[in-house]
Amino acid sequence: xxxxxxxxxxxxxxxxxxxxxxxxxxxxxxxxxxxxxxxxxxxxxxxxxxxxxxxxxxxxxxxxxxxxxxxxxxxxxxxxxxxxxxxxxxxxxxxxxxxxxxxxxxxxxxxxxxxxxxxxxxxxxxxxxxxxxxxxxxxxxxxxxxxxxxxxxxxxxxxxxxxxxxxxxxxxxxxxxxxxxxxxxxxxxxxxxxxxxxxxxxxxxxxxxxxxxxxxxxxxxxxxxxxxxxxxxxxxxxxxxxxxxxxxxxxxxxxxxxxxxxxxxxxxxxxxxxxxxxxxxxxxxxxxxxxxxxxxxxxxxxxxxxxxxxxxxxxxxxxxxxxxxxxxxxxxxxxxxxxxxxxxxxxxxxxxxxxxxxxxxxxxxxxxxxxxxxxxxxxxxxxxxxxxxxxxxxxxxxxxxxxxxx
Numbered sequence: 241x242x243x244x245x246x247x248x249x250x251x252x253x254x255x256x257x258x259x260x261x262x263x264x265x266x267x268x269x270x271x272x273x274x275x276x277x278x279x280x281x282x283x284x285x286x287x288x289x290x291x292x293x294x295x296x297x298x299x300x301x302x303x304x305x306x307x308x309x310x311x312x313x314x315x316x317x318x319x320x321x322x323x324x325x326x327x328x329x330x331x332x333x334x335x336x337x338x339x340x341x342x343x344x345x346x347x348x349x350x351x352x353x354x355x356x357x358x359x360x361x362x363x364x365x366x367x368x369x370x371x372x373x374x375x376x377x378x379x380x381x382x383x384x385x386x387x388x389x390x391x392x393x394x395x396x397x398x399x400x401x402x403x404x405x406x407x408x409x410x411x412x413x414x415x416x417x418x419x420x421x422x423x424x425x426x427x428x429x430x431x432x433x434x435x436x437x438x439x440x441x442x443x444x445x446x447x448x449x450x451x452x453x454x455x456x457x458x459x460x461x462x463x464x465x466x467x468x469x470x471x472x473x474x475x476x477x478x479x480x481x482x483x484x485x486x487x488x489x490x491x492x493x494x495x496x497x498x499x500x501x502x503x504x505x506x507x508x509x510x511x512x513x514x515x516x517x518x519x520x521x522x523x524x525x526x527x528x529x530x531x532x533x534x535x536x537x538x539x540x541x542x543x544x545x546x547x548x549x550x551x552x553x554x555x556x557x558x559x560x561x562x563x564x565x566x567x568x569x570x571x572x573x574x575x576x577x578x579x580x581x582x583x584x585x586x587x588x589x590x591x592x593x594x595x596x597x598x599x600x601x602x603x604x605x606x607x608x609x610x611x612x613x614x615x616x617x618x619x620x621x622x623x624x625x626x627x628x629x630x631x632x633x634x635x636x637x638x639x640x641x642x643x644x645x646x
Contacts, residue, residue: 309357313350320346328382337384344390347374368398369413376420388433392421392440399444409451414444422469429478438466438485455512460547463489464524467543471531479535483543490546491570491593498563498600511552521547539580542573560604567597 250264259267304312320343328336348371355367375391378384395417402410418441425437445462452458467486473479497510525544532538548566571593578586 306357309353313346313353317343317346317350337382337386340378340382340384341386341390344371344375344378344387344394347371348394368401369410369416372398372413372416376416376424379421379424383428385430385433388421388424389436392417392436395421396440396443399447403447403451407451409448414441414448417441417444425478425482426473429473429475431477431481434470434473434478434481435484438470438482441466442485442489455510455517457510457512457517457549460486460490460493461517461520461524464521464528464547468524468528468531471528471535471537471540474535476535476537487543487546491567494546494563494566494570495596495600498560498567498604514549514552518549521549539577542570542577545570545573564597564601564604567600568594571597 250259250267253259254261254264320339324336324339324343326336327333327339348368351367351371372391372395375387375394379387379391395413399410399413399417402408402413421437421440425433442463445459448462449456449459463486467483470479470482473482525547528544529538529541532540545566548562571590574586574593575590577583578590
């Protein structure tokens with residue numbers, strides 16, 4: 241319930257005798273007026289003023305004396321942090337956290353500008369790594385979602401710069417992100433932060449695979465390790481959010497394999513040595529099973545259907561059929577679980593996945609054998625029929641679960 245709902249529908253409830261006017265006022269008192277939008281105004285104003293000052297300084301940066309440059313950097317940095325702490329202590333959390341976030345950005349900018357000032361050539365990641373460490377420290381100190389999000393982005397930028405420009409992978413950055421932000425999320429589970437954390441870790445895992453020049457499928461070992469970590473989280477919405485990005489990556493990979501994997505050229509880029517790969521994937525699976533069993537979630541084991549190594553088939557029809565079977569098994573399992581749990585959102589998700597899989601299967605198996613006009617006609621009729629049937633089944637499921645009126 242929200243204050244807006246009480247304000248719009250409350251009078252009607254009073255007229256129908258559901259609640260009294262006194263009860264409506266008492267409920268309204270429990271939901272004070274949201275001042276978040278008002279609190280954003282000074283934040284946006286301060287950012288615009290700060291950007292104006294930065295643009296003036298940037299335009300005249302080269303002409304300023306060295307001590308003035310250093311003074312401006314230190315002054316802006318200290319001013320942002322001091323101002324953020326001041327407004328937080330006075331109860332204005334929105335403006336305070338905004339200034340602290342601005343201070344974190346200025347800290348990274350100061351590292352880059354100081355390097356340019358003294359013509360330092362960065363052969364290592366020490367300076368930018370300090371930026372990520374500062375973000376993690378501020379996140380833990382202020383317990384802020386905004387600082388968490390910024391730190392995850394900063395860590396990804398640092399790792400991307402290190403891999404792309406310096407030709408090395410910073411295991412310290414990856415470990416700091418996984419342990420520092422991961423432990424923070426574990427202690428304070430949050431769905432949004434879980435999705436951001438998983439996406440950041442997958443980005444760094446992809447950079448590692450690219451840096452090591454190994455088979456692409458090794459990516460799913462750290463990706464599913466992130467998934468398994470979500471199985472151990474007691475907070476189910478937060479744990480499921482952490483598992484979302486690995487499952488999206490696995491589904492898209494399998495979908496791409498169904499579309500383009502018939503050539504041995506693509507499959508050859510995927511096939512890691514069978515025994516080491518299956519052993520590593522099996523170890524992660526065992527960890528996931530233990531977590532699911534401890535939390536009573538063994539029904540979600542069907543998520544692992546996407547990790548069936550069908551790419552070990554040779555290219556051609558065998559590989560296409562294997563991947564399509566995996567996609568159908570997974571989307572069917574999502575639909576089955578959704579109907580059992582009577583979860584409308586998962587029913588919608590399963591329906592979309594099933595129809596998408598059917599579209600891929602129809603395209604792959606009939607494109608070269610049917611006239612194009614007939615191909616599109618039959619394909620459209622098939623998808624419309626599937627959509628109607630799945631929606632009808634979902635409607636029956638939820639209508640049967642709704643309580644009957646006396």
